[in-house]
Amino acid sequence: MKQxxxxxxxxEKKPYLDWxxxxxxxxxxxxxxxxxxxxxxxxxxxxxxxxxHCSYKKSKPVLRLFPNKNSRVLQxxxxxxxxxxxxxxxxxxxxxxxxxxxxxxxxxxxxxxxxGGILRDIFSxxxxxxxxxxxxxxxxxKNDSQMQMKVENTVxxxxxxxxxxxxxxxxxxxxxxxxxxxxxxxxxxxxxxxxQKDIQKGTATGIGNAVMYVxxxxxxxxxxxxxxxxxxxxxxxxxxxxxxxxxxxxxxKLLLEACLELITEHPDWLVGIQDMGAAGIVSSxxxxxxxxKSGMTLNLDLVPQREPEMSAYEIMLSESQERMLxxxxxxxxxxxxxxxxxxxxxxVTIGRITAGHDYxxxxxxxxxxxxxxxxLTDDVLEEESAEKMPARIEKAAAMPAxxxxxxxxxxxxxxxxxxxxxxDKSSLYQQYDSQVRTNTVVxxxxxxxxxxxxxxxxxxxxxxxxxxxxxxxxxxVGGKIxxxxxxxxxxxxxxxxxxxxxxLNYGDPHDPEIFWELHHSVQGMAAACREFDTPVISxxxxxxxxxxxxxxxxxxxxxxxGLVKDIDHVIPSFAQHAGDxxxxxxKTGDDYAGSELQKMLTxxxxxxxxxxxxHHVHEYMRRLLAEMQTGRVAxxxxxxEGGLGVALAETLFKTDLGLDLNLGHMxxxxxxxxxxxxxxxxxxADQAESFAQSLGDDAVCVGEVTNSHWLALRLANGEVxxxxxxxxxxxxxxxxxxxxxxx
Amino acid sequence: xxxxxVVFPGSNCDIDLYEALHSVCQADVEYVSHHEKSxxxxxxxxxxxxxxxGDYLRAGAIAxxxxxxxxxxxxxxxxxxxxxxxxxxxILTEAGLLPGALKRNDCQRFVCKTIPLxxxxxxxxxxxxxxxxxxxxxxxxxADGSYYADQKTLDQLEENHQVVFRYAEENPxxxxxxxxxxxxxxxxxxxxxPHPERAVEALLGSSDGLRLFKSLLANGTxxxxx
Numbered sequence: 001m002k003q004x005x006x007x008x009x010x011x012e013k014k015p016y017l018d019w020x021x022x023x024x025x026x027x028x029x030x031x032x033x034x035x036x037x038x039x040x041x042x043x044x045x046x047x048x049x050x051x052x053h054c055s056y057k058k059s060k061p062v063l064r065l066f067p068n069k070n071s072r073v074l075q076x077x078x079x080x081x082x083x084x085x086x087x088x089x090x091x092x093x094x095x096x097x098x099x100x101x102x103x104x105x106x107x108x109x110x111x112x113x114x115x116g117g118i119l120r121d122i123f124s125x126x127x128x129x130x131x132x133x134x135x136x137x138x139x140x141x142k143n144d145s146q147m148q149m150k151v152e153n154t155v156x157x158x159x160x161x162x163x164x165x166x167x168x169x170x171x172x173x174x175x176x177x178x179x180x181x182x183x184x185x186x187x188x189x190x191x192x193x194x195x196q197k198d199i200q201k202g203t204a205t206g207i208g209n210a211v212m213y214v215x216x217x218x219x220x221x222x223x224x225x226x227x228x229x230x231x232x233x234x235x236x237x238x239x240x241x242x243x244x245x246x247x248x249x250x251x252x253k254l255l256l257e258a259c260l261e262l263i264t265e266h267p268d269w270l271v272g273i274q275d276m277g278a279a280g281i282v283s284s285x286x287x288x289x290x291x292x293k294s295g296m297t298l299n300l301d302l303v304p305q306r307e308p309e310m311s312a313y314e315i316m317l318s319e320s321q322e323r324m325l326x327x328x329x330x331x332x333x334x335x336x337x338x339x340x341x342x343x344x345x346x347x348v349t350i351g352r353i354t355a356g357h358d359y360x361x362x363x364x365x366x367x368x369x370x371x372x373x374x375x376l377t378d379d380v381l382e383e384e385s386a387e388k389m390p391a392r393i394e395k396a397a398a399m400p401a402x403x404x405x406x407x408x409x410x411x412x413x414x415x416x417x418x419x420x421x422x423x424d425k426s427s428l429y430q431q432y433d434s435q436v437r438t439n440t441v442v443x444x445x446x447x448x449x450x451x452x453x454x455x456x457x458x459x460x461x462x463x464x465x466x467x468x469x470x471x472x473x474x475x476x477v478g479g480k481i482x483x484x485x486x487x488x489x490x491x492x493x494x495x496x497x498x499x500x501x502x503x504l505n506y507g508d509p510h511d512p513e514i515f516w517e518l519h520h521s522v523q524g525m526a527a528a529c530r531e532f533d534t535p536v537i538s539x540x541x542x543x544x545x546x547x548x549x550x551x552x553x554x555x556x557x558x559x560x561x562g563l564v565k566d567i568d569h570v571i572p573s574f575a576q577h578a579g580d581x582x583x584x585x586x587k588t589g590d591d592y593a594g595s596e597l598q599k600m601l602t603x604x605x606x607x608x609x610x611x612x613x614x615h616h617v618h619e620y621m622r623r624l625l626a627e628m629q630t631g632r633v634a635x636x637x638x639x640x641e642g643g644l645g646v647a648l649a650e651t652l653f654k655t656d657l658g659l660d661l662n663l664g665h666m667x668x669x670x671x672x673x674x675x676x677x678x679x680x681x682x683x684x685a686d687q688a689e690s691f692a693q694s695l696g697d698d699a700v701c702v703g704e705v706t707n708s709h710w711l712a713l714r715l716a717n718g719e720v721x722x723x724x725x726x727x728x729x730x731x732x733x734x735x736x737x738x739x740x741x742x743x
Numbered sequence: 744x745x746x747x748x749v750v751f752p753g754s755n756c757d758i759d760l761y762e763a764l765h766s767v768c769q770a771d772v773e774y775v776s777h778h779e780k781s782x783x784x785x786x787x788x789x790x791x792x793x794x795x796x797g798d799y800l801r802a803g804a805i806a807x808x809x810x811x812x813x814x815x816x817x818x819x820x821x822x823x824x825x826x827x828x829x830x831x832x833x834i835l836t837e838a839g840l841l842p843g844a845l846k847r848n849d850c851q852r853f854v855c856k857t858i859p860l861x862x863x864x865x866x867x868x869x870x871x872x873x874x875x876x877x878x879x880x881x882x883x884x885x886a887d888g889s890y891y892a893d894q895k896t897l898d899q900l901e902e903n904h905q906v907v908f909r910y911a912e913e914n915p916x917x918x919x920x921x922x923x924x925x926x927x928x929x930x931x932x933x934x935x936x937p938h939p940e941r942a943v944e945a946l947l948g949s950s951d952g953l954r955l956f957k958s959l960l961a962n963g964t965x966x967x968x969x
Contacts, residue, residue, distance in 0.1 A: 023828060154965050156852075159853050160853070163794070163853055163884070163886075164753070164755075164794040164797060164798070165755065166755020166756065166793055166794075215812070246798070249794070249797065250752075250753050250794060250796065250797025250798075250799065251797075253752075253753055253755065253794075253797075254752060254753075267858060342778075343752065344752065350881075370915045385790060405871050426856075430850050430854055431854070431855070432853075432855060433853070433855045433884045434855055435855065435882055435938075435941050435947070436755055436756060436759065436792075436884065436941075437755075437758055437759065438758070438763070438940070438941050438944075438947060439947075441946060441947060452946065454766070567946065699858045
């Protein structure tokens, strides 16, 4: 087939600029890497592989700040997903990935294919996905029918894909803020379980071995999805639907079963396996060849195609879903084909591993690409980035701190419970199957989801957490808070934090202020990762989250997994028995900057987020966990948005109990302060003394659980006396009501 | 009693049924692929939940044409126990082993939660260990669970005591007569939208579904007489 432009025309007309390849990069490729002008197909391959989405060329220097090893980590970043040892020869595999741009443009398919992509990353490692989580950040929904529809369709997309795959969605978070109005965030996380002996790699080695294509046919969907993800939004590209892929969860379910059968039952046939994710065939094949230090030749005429007359460029860059690339030992091609045929799937040999290090493509009988493998993967120019502290942060430091005026603390609590970010999310998560595979011990609506590992006493706790408001006001402290919040959710469930995955969602990194936000928030996260010994084992970076020049709040999402040693010691998040003593763990300060209270009362967020002593917080959290593991704790709930007041109400919802507390050491405003690292813990009366002793100054006993369904609080400067049923009704009805509101 | 759990392409609660029978009830249970043509040697067959053939065309509409289906129909006709939950129920109605059809939920959404049911008929091989009118809690997880049949069929179902489970408080999907599960006239084929196999361990929230499997297993290999 004829190339759309000659190399000389490309040099002259510079179409690569539209594909987000810079002139400097193009010149470096022509002059230094190839010593000639790249043809049209090659230029397309470079532009995709050198995009931020595939190469992390801008974020790499920052990502190096993260710790990614400890004694449990079996596989860190760089493969499909990270792998952590959970003893007994078993491993947990997890990763999170953003699908922000596709979900903004086409919420249903964007969210659905986000789930599909992350699941393939998990089973390409040889693990069976056992749970999914999400982290969704939308614009305000009140009276905005377009945003309401985006919420509905995003949730439906996640549900339809995950439900059909038979993988329970067990936890997540959903927040609302005007900064996401033009660019919503959809981050999906998947957790898998495997035997350590089955760990796979995305590698291709052995001269003459087959490169096999399995799964769905290739169409024209999602071409340049990777570069689409690496550029800003504007009204102009709101119509870029062709860059969004279409998902088929039924096909993926078959692909999952076929791949796992091949991996676990015929390990000797398989050399390597990788998902065809961003940048489709080119990224999977080039990365596998680079990993194996091999050469590779592919014949694109053999690629199963859904549409006629696709060009080499289109075949290579298509992001059609539900496809995998395998490297199979020579002679076993037919065996592999038979396994996939049982599931009604295609498995086709499209190329071979070759001697040398060249990446060669044939199409229509002609050679359309002949370049060194590593020029696509390893030679990408890292970009230096300018950075500058945003003016708003300097300004905020010079301003007096905002102090809330609370007139009626009970009324303030009622209103906070109806804020969309705090309100009950069951109308959303009930659309997800949270129980399939019958291992879900704790489902959505708690601090963390908990899955038991069948046949053992062990369990896995998991959570996703990100709060862009704190990071916006203070990237470094906000980054620490994100990690502490995740660890608090894991530990409140009775689990020990193992490791994290992340999605780093930011605006355009060419803006020095945004790069500064990225750099400093990662610094904060990395410090907290080191303190909690939770290395970053996988993740992704999503930059360019802007619409018409308006960036989102910097929103790093932390996905954490923890190990429950004895599933009988999973701690519920709600009160259990009347007469249990109530403790607040962690000190409460005047932390209102970026709080839900500030947002509700002033309509905006401002101020300085106070720093805190990471080591001290971690130290008493460990003592709290030890108490849980000895069975002394009846319930524990992490304090987050809305502070102690909201957490106390949540502790009582879905029970028929009440609380009678003396909070004379706190003001009514402090009831809603969002100081990180705090818990509300209930302890059986006969254990209260030893609990109090272990926690020392870090816990204070404030009262007890009662049989009346009332929340009764006596504070230094006021009282709260609220009927819990009424509070619960407001909390439950708020979100469904706001999702229907019209002007 | 040897029980077959049929695996269709897209079944995903097959493991839930299998483990409920194997790990919890210590029953003799085996997966059987939809490719198979025979269920010889099995005393009962169970059709799991999930999304057979991706629910494409209509939930259960394609699965009824698989190789295994004639063998399932044969077992039903022989009076052996045949059980379908969720997608399994949908397949049983599509195959004509149970009357009526399951439509899209009233709310147009997938719904996953645990809800109260009433045991209406405790005289089937599947429900003998329940009390009549007993309230139990079972999980539901479906988008197409709104039971529909014409008036004559509904009258017959009521008259013959073929309604086995009803939604007790809230009807989550718009099912007529609040129907959650029915048997055929002979009483050996049970289809239900709720998932008893997800409620067999207190650790996971409810064990109210356990007695359904225990009822069947206690019954041994006995057939239901026509």
